[in-house]
Amino acid sequence: MRLLIAFVICFSTLVGTSTAKEFNITDYGATAGDETDDSTAIENALAACGEAGGGTVFIPAGTFFLSRRNNETPILEVPPNTTLRGEGAASILKFNPDVNQSNFWRMIGAPVVGGTKNVVIRDLHLDGSNTHPKYIKGETPEHNAGLWFYNKNHLIENVTVLNVFAENFSGDCMAFSYNCQGITVRDCTLRNFIRQGIQMGGSPGSRDYTVTGCRDLEASVQSSGSTIHVEHARGLKNVIIENNQCRKSILAGGVDGMVIRGNTVTGRIVGNGNTNLVIHSNIVTAVSKKHAVVQLGYTKGLNFRGNIIHGANDTTVGLYLWGNSRYNKQPGEDLIISDNQISGTETAISLNGTKDVRIHGNTLKAANLLRQKRTEGLDSDIEQATAIKQE
Known part of the structure; x- marks a missing residue:
């Protein structure tokens, strides 16, 4: 009996001390409230988290600027088993204003090499710095996005986006597509998107998306898209769109097994x-x-x-x-x-x-x-x- 009690105490101690590590981006050189570029510092914090096998990358209150890196890749690649967490709307990741001059800026996504899984993105404010008032073909950079989870070669699995405020994107505030499985977007707020608020696509094998409790606010730019938009589904299965407040339309096509329930749509x-x-x-x-x-x-x-x-x-x-x-x-x-x-x-x-x-x-x-x-x-x-x- 004493041996059993000792084992339980030892096991409990191990569990209590094996909590995931936290990586504060300011410890890696990110500085809030100035106009210096914080991309490398945040990338280094994410890389350290990935090397540790996962944990939490913490973004404190303040505004942190991001610049374009490689063509068509996310600026911030979130490794597996990682939570990217802020303190709510006061924790701002913001594109450099140069975003208005070129295309294919993607703020947060999966690693290009290897994909990702078990990711949580929560309590953040994403600002795309768009100044274009509406979509003009050939002039508006329509492929600049906040969240952009897409990978042609590797699986993106079990991604949860919670309490994120995304605004001022000339493309989509949030986009999920090729090789995505198990995507949940919950209690998020959108504003001033020129293309789509939440864009969902897929590929053969893509499945299990849920968008719930989200809403878009009154806009000061003219959107050409929808609040929630499903296209290029390519075999996407099992999508739930429920209890959202949409100032724009819901467009949803090409899905096997979709539920659109309890939404208020203007x-x-x-x-x-x-x-x-x-x-x-x-x-x-x-x-x-x-x-x-x-x-x-x-x-x-x-x-x-x-x-x-x-x-x-x-x-x-x-x-x-x-x-x-x-x-x-x-x-x-x-x-x-x-x-x-x-x-x-x-x-x-x-x-x-x-x-x-x-x-x-x-x-x-x-x-x-x-x-x-x-x-x-x-x-x-x-x-x-x-x-x-x-x-």
Whole structure:
């Protein structure tokens, strides 16, 4: 019995003393509040953390400047088993103003050689120093980003981004793409992005992304993108977008197994080429544009339930489901539309190139409640329906 007690005490002592090391960037030469470049100092702190097998790289309150390094690589490469942590919005990583003159500045990402895993980025303020007021093709450096996790050759696995404020990026505030698995973005705030707020792409094998509790603030630049944007998915599976507050749209396409749930959106929800898609309990209010508030194409397997869809004064269609075009023969197929509130000036629900559609229990407000074209296997409880003649 005494031997067992001694073993427990010894084991507890070892566990208590094996805490991960902390690497304060100021110990490596970073200085807050001046205009000197802090890139090398922070790189050295991250390298030391990596050599130690992991730990926490700490960024204290203050503004630390970063400059461009190599083409198309992250400036700060986060090694495996590392937490990059600040003290909240007061801990600022900021691009040198030269960022406005060139492209491919990426602030934080995975090592180019070897990828990364088990990374946490939290309690930071990322400032992209953008001064371009809007996107102008050929003039605006559209590929400058805050977080940029992408690796063609190595896996990026288990990355959590928590309580990060990212603003003033001429590209994306946050981007995740090739070879990413297990990505979680939680309780983050975005402002003044010209391209996308949170961009999610993928590759064969990419899977398991979650974006939750995020919001974008009122902007002083004109964005050409979405608050949350999924494209170039390339086989991405299992994406959850839930409980976000979006001043811009959600665009999400090309995913197998996606849930868009509980979001408040001022703009639209748009997606093409999804399979096994659930859109549930969202509130979507259109801005003044002559587009459908929700538009989904080539979707195979959709459960559209419990949403509130508000059309603006000139929004012609509330919900538009389509498919089977000259570009893609996949119809919008196996679609369930139930228990929603949908309004539009001309049409509440419009179907074009769809198959096996069930529409029940919705509250609709429009001149035409349902229009259908090239639709097979419709089961609907809507009495007022207009069938558009084949062209």
